Amino acid sequence: MVQRQLPNPAELLELMKFKKPELDGRKRRLDAALTISDLRTIAKRRTPKAAFDYTDGSAEGEISLARARQAFEDVEFHPGILTPAPDVDTSVEILGGPSALPFGIAPTGFTRLMQTEGEVAGAGAAAAAGIPFTLSTLGTTSIEGVKAATLRQAQGPVPPRNWFQLYVMRDREISYELTRRAAAAGFDTLHFTVDTPVAGARLRDKRNGFSIPPQLTLGTIINAIPRPWWWFDFLTTPKLEFASLSTTGGTVGELLDAAMDPTISYDDLAVIRDLWPGKIVIKGVQTVEDAVRLRDVGVDGIVLSNHGGRQLDRAPVPFHLLPSVRTAVGDDFTVMIDTGIMNGADIVASVALGADFTLIGRAYLYGLMAGGRQGVDRAIAILRTEIERTMRLLGVASLAELEPRHVTQLQRLVPVARDAAESAAR
Numbered sequence: 433m434v435q436r437q438l439p440n441p442a443e444l445l446e447l448m449k450f451k452k453p454e455l456d457g458r459k460r461r462l463d464a465a466l467t468i469s470d471l472r473t474i475a476k477r478r479t480p481k482a483a484f485d486y487t488d489g490s491a492e493g494e495i496s497l498a499r500a501r502q503a504f505e506d507v508e509f510h511p512g513i514l515t516p517a518p519d520v521d522t523s524v525e526i527l528g529g530p531s532a533l534p535f536g537i538a539p540t541g542f543t544r545l546m547q548t549e550g551e552v553a554g555a556g557a558a559a560a561a562g563i564p565f566t567l568s569t570l571g572t573t574s575i576e577g578v579k580a581a582t583l584r585q586a587q588g589p590v591p592p593r594n595w596f597q598l599y600v601m602r603d604r605e606i607s608y609e610l611t612r613r614a615a616a617a618g619f620d621t622l623h624f625t626v627d628t629p630v631a632g633a634r635l636r637d638k639r640n641g642f643s644i645p646p647q648l649t650l651g652t653i654i655n656a657i658p659r660p661w662w663w664f665d666f667l668t669t670p671k672l673e674f675a676s677l678s679t680t681g682g683t684v685g686e687l688l689d690a691a692m693d694p695t696i697s698y699d700d701l702a703v704i705r706d707l708w709p710g711k712i713v714i715k716g717v718q719t720v721e722d723a724v725r726l727r728d729v730g731v732d733g734i735v736l737s738n739h740g741g742r743q744l745d746r747a748p749v750p751f752h753l754l755p756s757v758r759t760a761v762g763d764d765f766t767v768m769i770d771t772g773i774m775n776g777a778d779i780v781a782s783v784a785l786g787a788d789f790t791l792i793g794r795a796y797l798y799g800l801m802a803g804g805r806q807g808v809d810r811a812i813a814i815l816r817t818e819i820e821r822t823m824r825l826l827g828v829a830s831l832a833e834l835e836p837r838h839v840t841q842l843q844r845l846v847p848v849a850r851d852a853a854e855s856a857a858r
């Protein structure tokens with residue numbers, strides 16, 4: 433028999449711990465987000481459909497991005513035991529400078545569309561966290577504006593760094609001039625993006641009738657009703673346009689096709705190499721052979737990337753490529769990776785399998801859309817916590833201690849052996 437008694441009011445009082453309500457709505461919202469997926473949910477609620485879909489979507493059937501995320505989910509970690517790591521060091525040296533965390537912010541075009549603070553929020557949050565921020569050629573804040581935002585926020589022991597992403601356009605002089613300006617502003621690394629000879633088929637943009645500048649249709653007006661703050665920002669801040677490119681209207685894809693040169697080649701790389709005084713990395717590498725060739729022509733590093741699945745759909749999953757690229761190029765060549773990173777554990781797994789550094793695109797943009805600068809701070813904080821916790825659980829105290837033995841890539845999709853396929857066909 434259970435022995436019962438009258439409830440004791442003093443005990444009851446002790447149980448009732450009401451927290452002081454958080455009056456700052458943005459902080460309350462962001463504090464409740466525990467993962468990047470949570471930030472995505474908030475972002476979707478607060479951002480007009482066309483802008484959210486432009487960010488969240490990828491090309492064709494969106495298979496590349498789904499596979500990339502699946503590949504990270506299919507990681508199996510192998511922790512060491514009884515190897516205490518009470519303090520973990522998440523800092524790295526990358527491309528001649530420090531970063532407090534093993535990731536930086538990837539270049540994203542048209543960022544003020546997602547939330548009006550755009551690149552200024554990204555650059556400020558990155559500087560405050562001691563990680564690099566990459567400005568896109570298709571940015572909506574100028575090179576000089578990003579530099580100013582970075583300097584304003586710089587704090588702590590890690591000096592602020594900016595990287596610049598270059599598209600080589602049909603009108604070469606525009607690209608060369610941007611390169612010179614970024615160098616003059618002290619950006620230390622150039623990311624030369626090579627996976628965009630033409631735009632990928634961003635079907636969500638087509639279906640939404642999304643254009644630059646955004647246009648008001650009956651649909652957008654109805655969609656705007658529950659998202660008044662985005663529209664208030666849009667209408668009360670400087671015109672949303674590319675900082676370095678004049679626009680002629682149309683979807684981002686149409687604009688890319690008009691501006692980009694499908695004939696760029698190794699000759700362009702040689703020209704850019706001569707113009708750029710700092711480090712140069714090639715972004716959008718997708719085969720082992722190209723990685724080796726780029727190492728041999730003397731670039732400072734590569735980013736294994738399929739552009740977040742926004743270009744060639746069903747392109748190789750960068751995380752799958754990583755171990756063989758690392759083996760082929762050796763230990764001394766800088767290999768970075770992006771596409772699909774949604775969790776700090778994805779970053780830890782990448783470092784364990786040989787990445788020197790990682791880049792985040794959407795993870796940062798979901799934070800931006802969820803709450804401007806504070807949202808980006810939150811996204812970085814979530815990833816930092818996940819990285820530190822994963823390292824502690826693995827029993828490693830520094831990133832240098834991470835090794836391939838810590839990770840198995842479980843694979844759902846196994847390539848058909850060429851010989852088997854050929855004999856089956858006979």
Ligand SMILES: Cc1cc2nc3c(=O)[nH]c(=O)nc-3n(C[C@H](O)[C@H](O)[C@H](O)COP(=O)(O)O)c2cc1C
Pocket residue numbers: 486487488538539540541568569570571597625715737738739740741742770771772773791792793794795
């Ligand atoms: C909205 C958006 C815009 C992007 N714009 C550019 C760009 O202008 N230049 C570029 O090199 N990559 C661009 N990217 C690709 C990112 O730099 C990065 O490769 C990709 O976002 C990584 O995948 P993730 O979003 O899953 O992290 C863009 C990505 C997104 C999501």
